[in-house]
Amino acid sequence: MASSPSLAGRAASAAQTKGLGRYFPFTRWLFNYRREDLPSDLVAGIVTAIMLIPQSMAYAQLAGLPPQIGLYASVVPLIIYALLGTSGQLSVGPVAITSLLVFSGVSTLADPGSARYIQLVLLLALMVGVVKLLLGLFRMGVILNFISHPVLAAFTTASALIIAAGQLKYILGYSIAGPHIYDILYNAVVGLGMTNPVTLTIGGASIAMLLFFRKKLRPILQKAGLNPLAVTLIVSGAPLVTVLLGSIVTWALRLDLTAGVAVVGSIPAGLSPLSWPSPNVADAQALMPAAAAIILVSVVESIAVAKALASKRRAVIDPNQELIALGAANIAAGLFSGYPVTGGFARSVVNYQAGAITGLASLVTAGGIALILLFFTPLFYFLPQAVLAATVIVAVFGLVDLKEPAHIAQANRSDAVTWGITFAAVLLLGIEAGIFVGVGVSLALYLWRTSRPHIAVVGQIGESEVYRNILRYDVKTWPHVVAVRVDESLYFANTRYLEDELLRIIAERPEVKHLVLIGSAINFIDSSALHTLEALIQSLRDAGVQLHLAEIKGPVMDGLKRAHFVDKLGTEHIHLSTHQAMRALGCA
Amino acid sequence: MASSPSLAGRAASAAQTKGLGRYFPFTRWLFNYRREDLPSDLVAGIVTAIMLIPQSMAYAQLAGLPPQIGLYASVVPLIIYALLGTSGQLSVGPVAITSLLVFSGVSTLADPGSARYIQLVLLLALMVGVVKLLLGLFRMGVILNFISHPVLAAFTTASALIIAAGQLKYILGYSIAGPHIYDILYNAVVGLGMTNPVTLTIGGASIAMLLFFRKKLRPILQKAGLNPLAVTLIVSGAPLVTVLLGSIVTWALRLDLTAGVAVVGSIPAGLSPLSWPSPNVADAQALMPAAAAIILVSVVESIAVAKALASKRRAVIDPNQELIALGAANIAAGLFSGYPVTGGFARSVVNYQAGAITGLASLVTAGGIALILLFFTPLFYFLPQAVLAATVIVAVFGLVDLKEPAHIAQANRSDAVTWGITFAAVLLLGIEAGIFVGVGVSLALYLWRTSRPHIAVVGQIGESEVYRNILRYDVKTWPHVVAVRVDESLYFANTRYLEDELLRIIAERPEVKHLVLIGSAINFIDSSALHTLEALIQSLRDAGVQLHLAEIKGPVMDGLKRAHFVDKLGTEHIHLSTHQAMRALGCA
Incomplete structure (x- = not known):
């Protein structure tokens, strides 16, 4: 091994280490020990x-x-x-x-x-x-x-x-x-x-x-x-x-x-x-x-x-x-x-x-x-x-290190809460209980956050194929279509929240006939979420609104097909990109 | 209220219900009770x-x-x-x-x-x-x-x-x-x-x-x-x-x-x-x-x-x-x-x-x-x-309902595991313990899944602005740039996995000079992940690779700015879309 191999080479050689050297790493240095x-x-x-x-x-x-x-x-x-x-x-x-x-x-x-x-x-x-x-x-x-x-x-x-x-x-x-x-x-x-x-x-x-x-x-x-x-x-x-x-x-x-x-x-x-x-x-x-x-x-x-x-x-x-x-x-x-x-x-x-x-x-x-x-x-x-x-x-x-909580708070307020609770728990409850409280709190805050996902209505930036949050960017929208990006995987803890939010978005836009759900941030859809989506297709139809999906990732789409969700929705309601969905619906 | 108001109208009226009718819903029907x-x-x-x-x-x-x-x-x-x-x-x-x-x-x-x-x-x-x-x-x-x-x-x-x-x-x-x-x-x-x-x-x-x-x-x-x-x-x-x-x-x-x-x-x-x-x-x-x-x-x-x-x-x-x-x-x-x-x-x-x-x-x-x-x-x-x-x-x-586990398994195998464990726990441990085991298992499987996120190397589809997984689509790639999409928010449980995977991707591509991390599926970055990313900038630089970010969402970018991460990375390494990043790096 060269004295300063490239990172790539090192990572590859480590990944390829097999046999004796993998389980008994000393065989790598002891038997070729360099005098210098x-x-x-x-x-x-x-x-x-x-x-x-x-x-x-x-x-x-x-x-x-x-x-x-x-x-x-x-x-x-x-x-x-x-x-x-x-x-x-x-x-x-x-x-x-x-x-x-x-x-x-x-x-x-x-x-x-x-x-x-x-x-x-x-x-x-x-x-x-x-x-x-x-x-x-x-x-x-x-x-x-x-x-x-x-x-x-x-x-x-x-x-x-x-x-x-x-x-x-x-x-x-x-x-x-x-x-x-x-x-x-x-x-x-x-x-x-x-x-x-x-x-x-x-x-x-x-x-x-x-x-x-x-x-x-x-x-x-x-x-x-x-x-x-x-x-x-x-x-x-x-x-x-x-x-x-x-x-x-x-x-x-x-x-x-x-x-x-x-x-x-x-x-x-x-x-x-x-x-x-x-x-x-x-x-x-x-x-x-x-x-x-x-x-x-x-x-x-x-x-x-x-x-x-x-x-x-x-x-x-x-x-x-x-x-x-x-x-x-x-x-x-x-x-x-x-x-x-x-x-x-x-x-x-x-x-x-x-x-x-x-x-x-x-x-x-x-x-x-x-x-x-x-x-x-x-x-x-x-x-x-x-x-x-x-x-x-x-x-x-x-x-x-009493400066660290301030640094953490700059990056993320809920992490600062975790710091504070862990610190207090260790001092007041003892160090064993403290560490478990800390781990529990950080998991609970993570679950809490993912259970109330960020949901953005998006519009087209200029004439590009890029669609961004209407509240943050100067974008173009159309009255009969609303495109909504959900910034979280859909799983049991957030499906009811999603359903309520989508119905609220529709309620605020009486002229809307098509709801495009953008899946670029959806990494999986579990069976609870699938149940909710199936119910949503129906309640939107009752209200005269068609559900569309865009930018669904490969593995997620595989799951939707296996569960026959695609059949229920109709393949014409599934689009590769948001832009293609908008064009198919007469916008952009 | 009409006998069949639109979904939009209903949702809006429910959201606007205030005062007495909100906390004592019977006041809504009892005092205007319709004889028919x-x-x-x-x-x-x-x-x-x-x-x-x-x-x-x-x-x-x-x-x-x-x-x-x-x-x-x-x-x-x-x-x-x-x-x-x-x-x-x-x-x-x-x-x-x-x-x-x-x-x-x-x-x-x-x-x-x-x-x-x-x-x-x-x-x-x-x-x-x-x-x-x-x-x-x-x-x-x-x-x-x-x-x-x-x-x-x-x-x-x-x-x-x-x-x-x-x-x-x-x-x-x-x-x-x-x-x-x-x-x-x-x-x-x-x-x-x-x-x-x-x-x-x-x-x-x-x-x-x-x-x-x-x-x-x-x-x-x-x-x-x-x-x-x-x-x-x-x-x-x-x-x-x-x-x-x-x-x-x-x-x-x-x-x-x-x-x-x-x-x-x-x-x-x-x-x-x-x-x-x-x-x-x-x-x-x-x-x-x-x-x-x-x-x-x-x-x-x-x-x-x-x-x-x-x-x-x-x-x-x-x-x-x-x-x-x-x-x-x-x-x-x-x-x-x-x-x-x-x-x-x-x-x-x-x-x-x-x-x-x-x-x-x-x-x-x-x-x-x-x-x-x-x-x-x-x-x-x-x-x-x-x-x-x-x-x-x-x-x-x-x-x-013994058919339901089969339906669930079609949609999602880990949900079927949850079904099986909950069913067995209720029968073997009793119903109280069973329900808590079930809730615990579904949370643990969710955490396990998010701790090993799907990571895809992507390429350009035709001449479009759409970039997709190289393993699933016929896409164009360039030797000196690798674009990687991480399909999960970055938080404490998955940052070390992410670091290892990115280093592996770089190790397999010795000619790569630029790594574009696509954030379309990243909904938040906590302080643990921020620490890892900061370390990653340095270890990639040591290996002659520049880190770039693309498609980072508004709220996530706000956090990166507050934590001075943007200063450390350099604003010229941050791109609105993957396509813009690729063009800036001499591709597409």
Whole structure:
């Protein structure tokens, strides 16, 4: 493959990929690995590992799990994804929103951190994995398209706020209860007197450091003339530096004993142990909403990131194969003591910027985490939980986008309503219920819109064959013929509305003898609509008006013929174009 | 108003109806009542009453209620509908399917016939009434359009089978338990040895008589030269004759004592007593699915009947006012010891054939039933339940339509799937669950269809300005331009599919430099689709292909402008018609 093939060539080659390469994408890069890609993949793998070490522990804490579970989730699942995924840049592992969904779904069934809690999380990972795998194998990825942009945008922003609020307890150093964000904020304010000043100082300093690294460090380093790769390396290493600094200070001053600073404590050394989530019908049923929410959100986000990065590299990804790869990675998470994983946005961008070309980068990342697990876990004994919380808070800052609803409202008011309802539902009802409310609202608004279609009376533009809305264009009309364009497919939800509108149009034009229904925007006619049209032929005839059809599309016409509607209407009442219909009726 | 005004005139006058006449339609006919309509309304009212007497008792039995409740439901609700409804022909009262829904919804909460059962049925009628009234007042009748023709057809046929099966116990004379039709049929067969031969004889003879009256009597009377009104009177009186005959035979031979034939027994004399269904949140919640199912099914059926009969008389009905009238009638049922009522199909046709012109016919019917309640209830003491069951069975025979799925399949295969799933769901899961499954399936199939839109590459027909699918027509194309028509609005569920298909089309045509997207079938573009289109501009540019839009409709273009999409695309890439786009690009 050339280094920059044409889009056409790429799409064609992806479409033609068959056999081994299709189901085991690693065979496409591993067996013809190009030596010159090695340094780039190596560096990217190491950079991503450095970023993933604090993230995986912090997100595990967010999910109500001990830190090693986050590290376990960053080894075997990454290897599996590297072998089966079609993106060389996607960085799979723990991510913030999935971690929150795990916490909200499982913490109602067991105490966070308990053995039963971990068992349930493993089962959840297995469920998520199996469903994703099946969706991919049966090429059903299309059903994930039912999560719309406004729903995802509102969900992400609201979840980020919930995540940040949930971390307050680690920063302030006292327990803050409450399933909902308003409980959390209320209890946080009520308990302010219990604040641990040392913990707050560590947390606040960490947030300040991380924000500085994130916002200011890159321009400074760039001005200093460092090469871009070094800049990326230093910037992505910043959270790890913060973590190590926090640990050293805490250890040096023994703040865990002298000031009651909560620390991570001992992390067992050794690679991810095998696990077997004992499947149990009642547990699986209880976990189903959480699994559905995780699948919806994580897959959409992850495939969108992979697509965007692929497009920058002029490569294509196969969404169904991505589902298979993410499914297998989650099954691996369930079997190797991890928890649900997916492709993270920020980490994937870093992986891409650091030069990841093939799945080898992910294999290197997994190797890095494995080394930490084998030899360096004691390093994190004195890591304050407040530093991990700071990592989470700064990471989710970037997810809060309060300008997006304004952008959405410009394009489409009902999408802005969807944004608002989803946002409110996530904050007030919780994130699982929120996502389902959002999906439900966007579907309901779509159905509502199609049930009241736009119906335009049209006339001829000049002497052309173009017919447009009489309310928008200066057009020619004739008294004895009215041409009406219905801007929607005819189906059960809008046929009665159509009937009422057509009768109203006729009622307003007593001289009309012919009604031409223009089907250029009618993509199908279901049997309910057919019933209505048959009744309409008769009621129009009773009123001395003949029904005509024009610009009916091929597949729609096939259906009308099969159902003998054409016989009932008469073939002389069917016209190829509006212009031909008008000429046949003595106009134009 | 002339006796046969034009359709246009009628529709206009209905649309202009304001003030008192709009909300109290009876003011339109009662205060200018024409003397010459009186004989016709009187006869129709009496004929309908004769038909309603046995029906109301039989349907009450089907609903698990004592017979007088059916009669009570046929007095005050009819008066209320006559005053508020817009159809002079619709015969409101107990109907078969609503009665079955009452039984299936309430019998799981209380023992049929018990005081608590009756209380719950009254509450159900009140709930149905209030919701219909609110839907009508807020002009939300449109939401009832979401029940499609195949769902209603399958539901009606399957319900009729369930109703008929449920009556077997009265015909065979032994108790047959079972919530589902398969339980009932199994238990019926198992218990055949317990058949009461006298009851079976009465039931069988009644069915035979009723079928004879229904199928053969009309042609015989017509041949005998009777006038049509007399024919209608005799034919609709047949069930009452059967009922009286059955009662007389049972009384004469005292079959209730000598042969154990179950009879109706004493019916308290007197008009419908006032009732007050004590509202209770838990009960209301438990009844909600039944109420929703009754509202969906009964309103759709009832408005369809009223519309059809109005159209025959060149009159119009107002669906929202119908909802208000049916709502008030059901509230009256709840307050005057009735049960949920609606407009019955067969009875309304008889009312129409017997000459009903205004609501006065319904007032006469209500008066007839009131007379029965006041003076003639002892007549029905010896009425065998088997005769009532025979009335029900013969009435629902006409609802079974097993040819309809074949008709539906001709028009639309996915509608046939909807029919099949709804039919199976009603029989296997029960009628409430069945109707909701049906509505869900028809919505899901609609969404599935719109999520994979038809996309056609088009070319020029001859030298015309008409462009059609290259696969269906012999058309002219050019190598450097490809014109693509998308036959669906662009929204979240189909944007990714569209993107993939457009990239595939480009990939198959390496020489293409311009892609013209034809928007004649695009009725709206939501914000998710806008995001995708923005990304598409860029990825096509990367591949050396320019995106153009043609035939974008006015409202859609307004949205594209507001969202600054037009700025991003460039106004020179937007064309009024496909032909103009092709000419601008050096073709045609």
